Amino acid sequence: xxxxxTAIKVDLDKDPNSHPQLHNRWHPDIPTVAxxxxxxxxxxxxxxxxxxxxxxxxxADDILNVDLRYTPHRRE
Numbered sequence: 681x682x683x684x685x686t687a688i689k690v691d692l693d694k695d696p697n698s699h700p701q702l703h704n705r706w707h708p709d710i711p712t713v714a715x716x717x718x719x720x721x722x723x724x725x726x727x728x729x730x731x732x733x734x735x736x737x738x739x740a741d742d743i744l745n746v747d748l749r750y751t752p753h754r755r756e
Contacts, residue, residue, distance in 0.1 A: 687714040690725040696732055 688701050701713040716722050728734055731750055734742045 684721050684723055686725065687716055687722040688724045688726075690727055692727075692732065696727045699727075 690699060714722075714724075730746050733746050733750065
């Protein structure tokens, strides 16, 4: 069995808006950023819905202080 390739990679240390390829939804008007062959399994890395405000640090303060108005990954 071959390794599963990563079709879209995300650097969680960068601001979400700095990524040239940021997957957040499927829509026919959004240009294709990667190709997947029929039947192929791939990894697609994504930013969380808060734009990276929720950290993996075992603190509930992220949830308490999340800015719900901030949606950097929503590009129209």
